[in-house]
Amino acid sequence: MSLATLIAFVVLAVVAVFGGFRMLVSRHPVHSALYLVLSLVATAAIYLLLAAPFVAVVQVAVYAGAIMVLFVFVMMFLNLGPAQDVHDQRQRRIVTFAAAGLLGLLIWLGAIWRPGAAVTVGGGALPGYKVEEIGVNMLGRYALPFETASLLLLVAMVGVVVIVRPLLAAERRQAAAGETGATTAEAAATAAGLVVESTEPSEEVGH
Amino acid sequence: MVISVAASTNLVLALSAILFSIGVLGVLLRRHVLIIYMSIELMLNAANLAFIAFGRLQGTIDGQIAVFFTLTVAAAEVAVGLGIVVVVYRELKSLDIDRLNLLKF
Incomplete structure (x- = not known):
């Protein structure tokens, strides 16, 4: 270096630290999200310095792009x-700061402690580093974790659909009730149907 | 002036530890669910930084590949977490974790 x-x-x-700290102390969640984007982009630039250009690009596209857009959305x-939460007791806050500082110090000491020759130290910037290597390794030596990751994403997608479905079903029934509300008798009948039907999806999820 | 790889790795690990501590502070101090989620993202990001620093120290590409799996886990976590947040907000009209006490006696 x-x-x-x-x-x-x-x-x-x-x-990066400034962005992270402002994320911590901002009152408004949107400000927190924007400061976190700043921190993530600064980290991506550090990846460039650490001879990891592809990870830097993925960090900007996925982390600062997709994930943070999801948050703001x-x-x-x-x-x-x-x-409404920034007013905590002063004493508690001091203790928490001290504990987190101690934790950070411990993590750093644990990370830089390398007894003996347990770690073979390479030549700094990765020799002959190419982006292809990531792809070859990902589908070669790391094929099984790669497939497991795809399974994880599938499970997450199905899980989100299961979690949100009762909500969507209730909204659809409300919309249907609104459309057929031409006569009051019809509206009352639909409302009665809504009360009876609304127990079904929650039971489905419970089991 | 040239700094050795081991020394520069220690610097990067210090940054990683600081960012992780800020994430821990966010989880401990804040009461807003979305800000807690963002703090968790910051902690995952600090772990990624450590992965890349160690991979560079060893001169292999394995650290960078581990980052991709962390990214996958982060994406899955955010998708499920934000789904839960939306449902909870519709129920409680609030995202204050002190009000999410249905499991308490």
């Missing part, structure tokens, strides 16, 4: 106001 790289790293590290969807 040359001096220029070191300076770039320190600047990016300060930006949910905030807009629910029309959230500012959080």
Whole structure:
């Protein structure tokens, strides 16, 4: 790591920590999300310095792009106001800060402690590093974890559908009740049907 | 001036530990579900940084491949978590975790 790289790293590290800290103290969830994007993009730039260009691109596209857009989308969807929680007891906050600082110190000490020659130290920047290598390894040595990851995503998708389905069913029935509300007798009948039917999906999920 | 790979790795690991601690603080101090989720994302990101630093130290590509699996887990977690958040908000009209106490006696 040359001096220029070191300076770039320190600047990016300060930006990443600043973004993370502002995410922690911001009152409004949308501000938190935007500061987290700043922190994630700074981390992506650090990946570039650490000879991991493909991971940097994926970080920007998936983390700062897709995942954070999902967060902001949910905030807009629910029309959230500012959080009501920033006033905690001062003493408790100090204790929490101390505990987290101690934890961070322990993590760092544990990470830099390398007894003996347990770790073979390579030549810095990966020699002959190509993006193809990631693909070849992913479908070669790591084929089984790769397939397991796809299974995980499938389970997550099905899980979300199962969690949200009672909500969607209730909304659909409400919409149907609104459409057929021409006569009051019809509306009352639909409302009665809604009460009877609404127990079904929740039972389905429960079992 | 050239800094050795081991020394620069220690610097990156320090940044990783700081970011992880900020994530822990977010989970411990904040009461808003979405901000807690974002803190968890920050912790996963710190773990990714450590993976890449160690992979560079060893001179292999395995650290970078581990990052992709972490990313997959993060994406799955966010998808399920935000689905739960939407359902909870429709029920309670609030995302304060102190109000999610249905399992408490």
